[in-house]
Amino acid sequence: MSTPRDEDRLLDHQYDEIQEYDNPTPGWWTWIFVATILWGALYFFNVIPGIGTGKGRVANYESEMAAAKAKYGEAQAPKQASAADAASVLASLHDPAALAAGKEIFTTNCVSCHRADLGGQIGPNLTDDFWIHGNKPQEILTTIVNGVPDKGMPTWSAVLKGDQLAKAAAYVISMHGTHPVAPKEPQGVKLEWAASSEPGASEHAHGMENHENGEKH
Ligand code: HEC
Structure with a gap:
């Protein structure tokens, strides 16, 4: 506050006599923000090994289901007594x-x-x-x-x-x-x-x- 920068611009509105500057968010903050969105998208679609398995969502789901079935067999399915x-x-x-x-x-x-x-x-x-x-x-x-x-x-x-x-x-x-x-x-x-x-x-x-x-x- 004591060292206002050139681009500091006081906004018009005030509320209870509180006013605010129109400062841009710092560059590092913006880039982390963009990076998390990008990471989220890659994670969601699971297309890059390291972020996910890289197989894509559907293939990933199917392979996990197949692995579980191999491990637990048909135990979950109702069984008719012979x-x-x-x-x-x-x-x-x-x-x-x-x-x-x-x-x-x-x-x-x-x-x-x-x-x-x-x-x-x-x-x-x-x-x-x-x-x-x-x-x-x-x-x-x-x-x-x-x-x-x-x-x-x-x-x-x-x-x-x-x-x-x-x-x-x-x-x-x-x-x-x-x-x-x-x-x-x-x-x-x-x-x-x-x-x-x-x-x-x-x-x-x-x-x-x-x-x-x-x-x-
Ligand atoms: C947590 C409560 C609970 C426990 C413990 C329990 N039962 Fe049951 N049982 C029920 C209920 C409720 C029904 C009725 C199911 C329905 O309405 O379809 C039932 C139904 C049955 C039936 C079928 C009855 C019919 O009319 O077809 C049999 C046989 C049976 N139980 C045997 C057992 C045996 C043997 C055990 C122990 C190894 C056991 N139950 C433990 C709650 C229980």
Whole structure:
């Protein structure tokens, strides 16, 4: 202020008696400003190696997606449980040790939403005849494997291993027809019980067959 330069020119307007000079921005400032715009454009289009990979935006995106796919495979895509997977569910259903393991897996991971007696809370009642995603062993397994992320059912293949998934599914099937204390209202459609023809299920159904041999209590 004390050393006004030749080109300093006081602008006409003033506000509260404050006035300003019409000084140009310094050259170094202007050039950095221009350089950042240029750099931004090159970065955006990704055409110069060093600033980006130099492949261009689209090719860059595609190669990153291809690399991710190679690394993670199709793991993200919903997976349909195969008939062989379903067979291992049925094998677990007849194997008391596997069922016990299934119960433990269920207790650790599932009771917070489905309750310890499977009567349902956040998730549906798993003991009744009503199913949203089907009640065949293969369908139940598929639901557990993929989850229903939109509805709050986690994708369990991200947490549990293959045989644990099958054991959890077997445990769910084994609990069909039991009577939870305060079951959640039915959700889904009523289905014939596809898996109940398997002996494993009725053994766990709290002796409903006792009526037949007169052992009523
Ligand atoms: C965070 C809560 C939550 C947890 C934990 C959870 N579930 Fe679920 N589950 C749900 C919800 C919500 C649904 C209903 C999804 C829908 O509406 O489509 C569901 C649905 C299901 C179904 C399908 C029921 C039908 O009617 O088709 C099965 C089977 C199931 N869960 C099993 C399990 C198993 C086994 C575990 C543990 C490994 C588990 N769930 C853990 C919330 C949960």
